[in-house]
Amino acid sequence: MKARSTSDRPRPADNTTNGLYGQHILSVRQFTPEVLEYIFGVADEMRTLVERFGSADLLQGQIMANLFYEPSTRTSSSFMAAMQRLGGQVIPINSVKFSSVSKGESLADTVRTLECYADVIVLRHYEVGAAAEAARWAHKPIINAGDGVGEHPTQALLDAYTIRRELGRLDNLTVAMLGDLRFGRTVHSLTRLLLRRGITFRFVSPRLLRMPDEIRQEVTGAGDTFTEHEDVHEIIGEVDVLYVTRVQKERFTDLAEYERVKDSYIITPELLREAKEQMIVMHPLPRVGEITYEVDEDPRAAYFRQMQNGLYIRMALLAAVLGRA
Amino acid sequence: MKARSTSDRPRPADNTTNGLYGQHILSVRQFTPEVLEYIFGVADEMRTLVERFGSADLLQGQIMANLFYEPSTRTSSSFMAAMQRLGGQVIPINSVKFSSVSKGESLADTVRTLECYADVIVLRHYEVGAAAEAARWAHKPIINAGDGVGEHPTQALLDAYTIRRELGRLDNLTVAMLGDLRFGRTVHSLTRLLLRRGITFRFVSPRLLRMPDEIRQEVTGAGDTFTEHEDVHEIIGEVDVLYVTRVQKERFTDLAEYERVKDSYIITPELLREAKEQMIVMHPLPRVGEITYEVDEDPRAAYFRQMQNGLYIRMALLAAVLGRA
């Protein structure tokens, strides 16, 4: 996953960015525990930097192309802010369907064109494997900002960073994932990132939206344990992390089934009364009713802090792949 | 209207921004004459700065989210340029209907997400009260860039600033507002901002598009005077300010009525021959025929200077709410 060439600009010693300099960020599978700790450490530094000074000039004069084939305001805004707070500039390409990109040009050519102008390319695409395909051609680092139902590695990183920061550790926790576990890219990536850490997984979903076989086998294969549930009450009392995702009506062919289950997947203050005092509720946002507004006041509601952490994680990744971390 | 929290960054002494630091800008009603004078003074400084140096680094490292739920090229461009000329960066969110913002997320959540990335949020929305609703949730300053037929305070400020700058004062003037006074957000806000200054208002419009009762009562309640007219010739000779807005065909159910009146609401060199030598013609732009191009050559045509003043006023507001004015 190393970008195939580098510029002539002054670069850091090879070991200062823990091997991330010039690399693509494509999948959670590429992060060893050491690299993860390194990224979290840089993210902590970014937090300090933003809170004290607002920004820095680490990436001054560098350009990030924000290439979004499908819209995602919060992800694109988060990357944009991350680059800007490091002193860099952004070329936003959000409306791909109105652009020459859609005139039948291949992703390979689009990426090779943009790297003539930019130093790093953030790519959001609707097809699984798009980021890897882009990386095959690119001479500059590609950061995968979500490719279809495939990976969304920066989301998984910010999720893991949030757990570590909120609970002090990533190991030996009980982590419940709730909602649409079948199509939820974020819960797939996060599960993979949390393997081999002694985590007990609780997968809570309607039968129709169970965690895919592939992921369940990866959990078992890693020597970790999981149980599956339809009722959140079965596990709410023991979890350290409740990771909520949306159950979309459109996923159900049988609307009676949807009506039967939907209320079990709405998080309320009443439900949280059954939860531990030291636990957190997470959500990748946007939410549309699956966590009520009253929950926001609960100190265990971590989702806006999670959102904020996305900024620091993305700053850390940009600085690292551009050799300035 | 104070944003509910502040960052840890160094901040100015409390009194240097006349109380605007950390505040939301929601309505013209929040500007006392003192605050108005303060903003105009800062705007004058911004003019000098731009004319001499092009830009400054007052807001370097700060980020403005430009959140536009309905398109408005000139307002969004004006805010963007204002932020950039102060050394800041912008996250533009113009195509809300293509973004996750439109996936049913509440304005409250969108604002709380964006403030994780940005230091100030400029909001344009199609619903009255949207800016106040956003401000209820935001911890960073919200600047209302127009909410439906509600308020457009920065437009009113730049209008008042233009009058003061062009005519040397804001008091004891005769101000005519012409065109669509019923739906025209800008004339409503400007009227409110000019109350209690000894202004004589002349409201010139088709009967169908008269100034709403509510505004007329506010004028009377403030002890100011107004008269209403259908024919601009009745008042053109005496006005210090002729504020023109567009009469849209679509507002008329009776097209014969439209045909009868439309020509009375087109400003021409002939009409201006009846006007005083010391007066100004204003327009919020864009115009579509209601002021002929020949008028542009007239030194009394102030609308492009008015447009330019928008830059200085928005620079002043951004600097003030971010504590750098």
Added chain:
Amino acid sequence: MKARSTSDRPRPADNTTNGLYGQHILSVRQFTPEVLEYIFGVADEMRTLVERFGSADLLQGQIMANLFYEPSTRTSSSFMAAMQRLGGQVIPINSVKFSSVSKGESLADTVRTLECYADVIVLRHYEVGAAAEAARWAHKPIINAGDGVGEHPTQALLDAYTIRRELGRLDNLTVAMLGDLRFGRTVHSLTRLLLRRGITFRFVSPRLLRMPDEIRQEVTGAGDTFTEHEDVHEIIGEVDVLYVTRVQKERFTDLAEYERVKDSYIITPELLREAKEQMIVMHPLPRVGEITYEVDEDPRAAYFRQMQNGLYIRMALLAAVLGRA
């Protein structure tokens, strides 16, 4: 083509930018050989600057409005990157149809509005002559980024710059243009720019898509020579430059005709075996099949280097018209 006014900012001595300071860039016709050499020299400096340092602060505090009435991701991205690598800022206006610009406002008013905020306006428009019309009203420099089937002067400049850089000279070459020569704006502009240099032109196209009379007469009138062909094999062995453009199916009323010719206009490694060792293949991109991917590995494939050169040429033009070259 001189912009009608200038700002009060410090400016360079009149002769340092070879007369380009404050000028509009509207047509290839305005470039004398001397000015061309000057621009190429500045572009060379920009290349060094980008390769060594990534960026400069020559245009710090200056703002470019990127006004695109029709979408063109690569042109707008290229201009954006050019401005950013010079330290400047950009106001992107890409979705004109969703903006107030489309509310019936004239181009003249739009330009006069944007120049209230920006220091230079890059304009892409679907109508021939739009850039000249904009320049008629503007007080700040207009750069034509393509107006309908009219001109695209910065594309022609980067094409000529690529030839000079790749082959060491612009004179006494054999230049083939291939594909859709009838509607291809880029080949029209490039042909004009290469006149009076002893170039032998080879125009290769389906009969339906021949180079227009007007251009052929300009070539002859300049004392240069051209021949026309339908079969690229007739000339591939002798050309120094093979400039490829796309043959679009939609141009043909007789699809049998299209089927008959289309394969003659696809560049493959087999075809290039007939070409000289010292020659280059160019393409304005995007391509959709008219050059196969295998060709990319050939060192004579210059189209991505050509793309990169676009950045340097646009940096040079921006620096020149803003008086900082």
